[in-house]
Amino acid sequence: MRRTITLLEDLGLWLAVICVALIMFIVSYDAVSRYALHAPLPWAFELITYYLMIGAAYLGVSATFREGDHIAIDLFRNYMSPGIRAASDVIWSLLAAVIFGVIAYGAWEEMAGALERNEFLPGYITWPAWLSYLPIVAGFLLLAVRLVVFAVSMILYGRDRDVAEHSTKSELEEHHE
Template sequence: MQRTITAIERLILRIAAICVIAIMLIVCTDAVSRYAIHRPLPWAFDLITYYLLIAALYLAISGTFQSGDHINIDLFRNIMPKRLRNALDVIWGVLAAIAFGVIALGAAEEMTKAYANREFLPGYIAWPAWASYPAIAIGAGVLALRLLLHCFKLAVHGEDKGVADTSGEHVE
């Protein structure tokens, strides 16, 4: 399970990186065409906000958690005994997994409804509404699975070597 989730995270992180590169290229092209030839890209804002930013954010959240790069508030956490810290990590991890599971299921449901109703987003181009939901469902779903695996490993083994330790402890 660890290898599968890690492989999925790597794949969707690459897609998120491609989305960030695409955003950069579109914004630069739009700026140059707007000020150099007075012909902005009228679809750029909609494409970036409806699809690319959402994909860049949601497809990166599980990999960001796995690498320990999320913001942490650890004022008291680092002075807690390891067993208490692990127990609290399991509790918050299960709660977070439930929350992200609900987000994933909600996004999948909204995607299905938008597709069935043939909904389109307003703008210069009538973008299909359903197409902005897969990244949310996939990203939140993968994070929910990563969190559940993390909680299981913490509960059973007392550590999860598949997730970066942000406690400040250095094991040598």
């Protein structure tokens, strides 16, 4: 299961990277064609706004957590004993899993409703609305699963070997000495 989660995270991260690259290429081509050729891409803004920005933002969230790259507020963490720190990691990860699971479920409900109602987003091209919810569902559902696996690993083993450990300030100072 851990391998499957990691594989899905890597896939999500690569899809997020592709979204960012496509945004860069589409915006660059649109700017050049708009000002040099007077032929802008009329669908560029909609594709970027409805799909690519959402994919870039949500598909990589679980891999970002796994790599330890999320913003961490560790004001009190530096002063906690290792046992208290581990217990707090379990508590916050389970709370976060519930929150992200609820968000994923809500996005799933919206996506299913948009698909059932055959909704389309306005613009030059009639884009299917349900598709813009898919990265939110996938990204936050995967993050919720990763957080639960993290909490279980912390309870059973005291650490999760797949998730980069959060180093405290004192640990970083010891490492550099």
